[in-house]
Amino acid sequence: MRKLASIQVIKKIEAIEGADRIEKATVLGWHVVVKKGLYKEGDLVVYLEIDSVLPKDLAERAGFTDKYLKTRRFKGIYSQGMCLPISELPDWLQKKGVTEGQDVSTELGITKYETDIRNDEQWWKKHRNKEVPNKWYMKFRIGRWLWKKFIYKPxxxxxxxxxxxxxxxxxxxxxQDILDKYEGFTCQFTEKLDGSSITFWLDKKGKLHVCSRNREIFDKEDFMFKTASKLADKLIKTNIYQGEILGPNIQGNKYGLKDYEIRIYQCYVPEEKRYFTPHELSYNCWKDGLKQAPVLGEFKLTNNIDELVDMAIGMSVLDTRGKDTQREGIVIRPVVYVDGLHDKRFVGGRLSFKVINPKFLVKYNL
Incomplete structure (x- = not known):
């Protein structure tokens, strides 16, 4: 689970060439531009990750005017996130004391900004299920049962x-701790695509199920359901496919697609409670005629975060994209299945993580 606001240590302070009023602080693996002289190495701070939405009072005290925290570039330095003094914490929490790594998102009222509207619960509330009709037969138990059984369509x-x-x-x-532990492992890296998350599968009876990131979709006229239904005859029953749906009106359609398409990036086997390995996924997508998220190559995992960020920088390799379309980033997974990482940072306990391209974030004001 992502900690949008947490207690962290300033690991390093570095001067920025040509800058008199600002300097670069390193927190975890992030670089943050801060006011010169405000912090020193070893200081405990409240660190806010990008995508954080600040409550109005905190934003005013911090002099923050944007809707949410975005990646910015100052004097050639990518700044991601914000550092705040411990004094911004509620008095009761300061008296109680805090420790490095402690999540304080709730205490500060920090929430996450969703760039994909289908991940936002408010969107689903506006497109909620059909309301109960104000009809005479709804006063009776049998009437409500008949309505729910034969008329109600969530x-x-x-x-x-x-x-x-x-x-x-x-x-x-x-x-950083994971990179240190698995340094030298052979990993595959794929392009992270900027679309909308989709999960779909056929159950044992051959019924198609389709989900966005947070909801199962029952409306067969929904564009996600209709797109997934075109692939139904290629799916292995009970295997659960997860990918990115791309196309018109999705994240600005950066890839220039004229119709919707799904790029699969993982497949889950419920009976075995495991995911396909990268090579298994590539083989099965090829065999079954399914499109996969672009595979960019394999490499020996380094424990240097800055080197991995440099790897993430580059153009998308999708054929339909424009010449200046930066890729969102990369997703890294060992070619040999590694699981058992049940520390809330890894979905399903499997070793897998993303590296976002800072040029992409700056270009699209994210």
Missing amino acids: VSGPFPTNLVPKTDETRVQVL
């Missing part, structure tokens, strides 16, 4: 986490 329902974990990847900047 648009969506909860995501079935009892079958498959939701799609999510942790950013590399908070995984």
